[in-house]
Amino acid sequence: MKVTIIFITGILSLLSYSCNKLDLPPMNIIQDKDVFSTESGITAYLSRLYYDLPIENFSATKDGFRRLSWPTSGNCSGEMLIVQNDMLYDSPSGDWFQNWNYGAVRNVNYFIGEFPKYKNNYTQAQADQWLGEAYFIRGYYYFAMVKRYGGVPIIKTPQYYPQQSLEELKVPRNTEKEVYDFIIEDLDQAIKLLPEKSIAKGRVNRYVAYALKSRACLYAGSIAQYGAMQLNNILGIPKEQAEIYFKASYESAKALENSYSLYRKFPDKFENYWNLFLDENSPETIFAEYFIYPEKTHSFDLHNIPYQMRGAPGYSSRLNPTLDLVEMFDDINGNSGTLDIGPENDPKRFSNTMDVFVNVEPRLRGSVILPGDIFKGEAIEIQKGLYTSFPSGELKTSADFNALYNGKNIIGKSGMGHPETTITGFLVRKYQNPKMERSQVLGSRSTQAWIDMRYAEVLLNRAEAAFQIGLIDDALKCINEIRDRAGAKLYTKDQLTEKSIQKERRMELAFENHSYWDLRRWRIADKEINNRQYKALSPYYIFNEKKFIFKKEYVGGKYTFYPKVNYAKIPEGEIAKNENLQQNPGY
Template sequence: MKKLIVSLFIAMLGTSCNTLDVPPLNIIQDKDIFASESGITAYMASLYNDMPIQDHQATVNGFNNYWNSWPQAGHMSGELLNNMLFFVWDSPSGGMFQFWAYDRVRKINYFIENMPLYKADFPEDKINAWLGEAYFCRAYYYLAMVNRYGAVPLVKEVKNYPETSIEELQIPRNTQQEGWDFVAEDLDRAIELLPEESLTQGRVNKYVAYGLKSRAMLYAASLCQFDTPVSGYEELLGMPVSKAQSYYQAACDAASKLDGKYSLYNKYTDKFENYWNLFLDEDNPEVIFAKYYKYPEYAHSWDVHQIPFQIRGPEGYSSILNPTLEIVELFDDINGNPFVLKTTDEKGSPIRYDNPYDIFKDVEPRLKASVILPNDTYKGEVIEIRKGIWTSYPDGELKTTTDFSVMYKDMPVMGKSGMGHNETTTTGFFVRKYQDPNLPNSQVVHGHSTTQYIEMRYAEILLNKAEAAFYLGKKQEALDLINQVRERAGAKLYTLDQLAEENVRKERRMELVFEKHSYWDLRRWRIADKLMNNKKYTALCPYYIYDEGKYIFTKEEVGTTYTYDVKVNYAKVPDGEIAKNPNLLPNNPGY
């Protein structure tokens, strides 16, 4: 190695000064990026990879976490609890879901400024498509930041030091309204430039940008209608009530552009089979924007973390994320009635069931396709879930244990999949959505799952438009849109009289359950603290009465009391960023 370094040094001394005046070999030059399609594709891939998509590998602490796919937004919305080993409580610190993305923004600004300099090398439609993708990515990043922090600096061009002084680089925060309007502006520019068809699978087109605009404008409208800034923050964070209607209309208009371009997935006549396969089938007219995976190049670990204990793979691990009873009972039954699980009769005595699945006989197909219920079937096996065994002999004792090897008479106390062990369900339920029933158990290990992650689908667009139409006073239009979603789900259709705000919101939470929307929805409606503060979540616990051959159920609180501080409606601007830029002060209220 020393000989190699010396030889290089001698060779450099023997060259002319002109030859030495070249860029370092370890620095990628603009011509390497912008003068070839492969360079541009690689650069664009980095912009997509930087998107804060809350996919199978996203956690409250960051994105693209290969191994740990928990915790995630479900914990913060009451949809999911971790199993006993990995219990997550809450974070009133405001530090969860951070995304301060100015390194990423700079990459995009650099691309937008430099790509046109090479326009003679490529067809105009390709230049436009690439620039459209860049504007979309910048809008996506800023949407994520404005949604978190409310007010952030809007940096629209590359700033270089020392050409730009330190003082000039310390940009103050723009107002929240300016942030939402900038997201809309970038999406309008993307729409203007993007083609109708994506360049390749997984990349955006004009209609993805319209879809994101419908989401962004709905969020902005909600804040106009429901947020009340803390005194002293009205100018920075305040969203004018008078703008709510125009934002709702913008959300409606953008959503309407996708009509006829996408449709709800309806490949199977069986409603349960159809809804479950919606998330597994890549040949899918409902998918607008998704992340795709391929083993071994790029895979995730969703299955190994969610599979029931009794069919887990060779590495172990299972049942990490457990649906709460609260989210299960949010759904309707097939007759349109509230789905309240009956555990006691009118006298208060436990109801006996021959089979624990009998309590779910009227379950809506969409719920069954999202949640594995006690004694439901998955991968050809009945998933046994018990909390314990009652017997009237010798002394009416209750047998419970966390050890699967313990047998009571001829059956394990916990069943084959829980409850109580640190890799079984805490709540009595498992997540079914996105689990691949065709993945061999030998492959249910870390880094082997390839199920797509759908970041945007047509059902969300219909619900965006329905919510906006509802608040615009167009109740019939909102009803028609929501009933499209309910019909596909196997739910009883709403009547106009039933279309209250509560049901508009409930439909969104049911349809998009476990898809990382609920936390942000509850936040923008400003009801998260009402639903989650000082809250303990509930499990449904099946018990087997041995000498009767019957099952009973109890509803039991699990975990610790959850705290949701209203200050979390705006995330904390990171201390490290304020240390570099004091003009970011004041921080958001409460920090």
């Protein structure tokens, strides 16, 4: 039989894939023996499977994968806004971040089914490695779907038409619980087969499977804990099952404790935190997607560089952290992170814009470029306007960086006011490359790796699961390990609550495309996001005093998030092909 990558989505249509970017002729004209009888053929096939992993990296957007670097799910969680000319993003229709990806499922099913016929050509270690990778990948594919749609059809073997009738191809949805159990089953297989160390950069090992299992089980436990049974039990997991999944998440996370550690290379905690995301030899990285110029790149720096450092016209400052996120971080003394700028009618005066941030947590500075902070050896000038005097003087604003008042710039070199500068007063530091020359800040030139799984997330998984099953001391230990590295004041036992654990996760994993999904699984997205307008921190210069003041100002429109969007809308085209698929409620 030939290897074909024609797939029927459970359903009626035939979808053809090419061998995108693989050094192999199209698979639909290659015999199995040519693929599975050589190590190079297997490597190429697995490369296709890895390529199809729905990793929510620099180029994952509401419209799909491998696209421009905005808007990310962070634009839909209140972590950040985007420059005004790119509008406000929310998803009342539930049709964003789609990933109904049964074409990729068919390819991995084919490998799992056919490769064992050729395994005697290889050592046991090789065969186990490759099958383990395939089981992990299939678990990853299904996790990406279940966290979006809830219960989806479980298809374990390739479908063939016309060998199978159209009715056989119209597979109904499995329950959400059945899908999570199937993912766990696949990851257990991967854990059993994979070695402890990856055979090559970017390839998975046993602990990567443990990390994904920890994540998936945490989600399943949350759905049981906070969700409800719907759609004839296709959606939801019985509440009494929550503890089972939380225990599995906890045990999977604990399996990594002797193999990975938090990044602590630099004594300065601010410097240490931002370097974590650029050091490809970090002991914290569990699984990452790697890039190399010119074969595989992204454009994160181009899109997020401060205006005063941009290399190409028309781009910069796209992702703007909100004041709401910034004030989520307590200061280094454990006090509220709410910035003390004084009352609106008599604001405090500051000699420099960074003076208001004197006690901020190092992790915040490592994640966000604050007004006046240093990046690439320069102070990032963020200023919205100039008062001739305050409060009775004239307010000067401009969209022109060269506009002056008596020799003083009206806005900063990086804004605010120009349409390609921050609208919130903040910029993203996390993942930006501070060593990239201005001339290289262009499209498709960035090569920093995207960390898909890191040990801090595993510790957060462990802490949340431990708290849910009553292991409070262990939960506190994990949270405080993260807070110590962050430069935050450690929690006492009575400060550890469900809310503080959730908050810690949102701070530590900011801009890493976790928060949107976390808010959904905790079933608090509508409370956090719906009908909410986010805030900016706007610095103004008082000319006659030679001082700065700040204003907290609402910016952009109001978000919309309906509870129905906790489950995404199944694509209408798939429903049309298969009447056995039931649409999610509310659509």
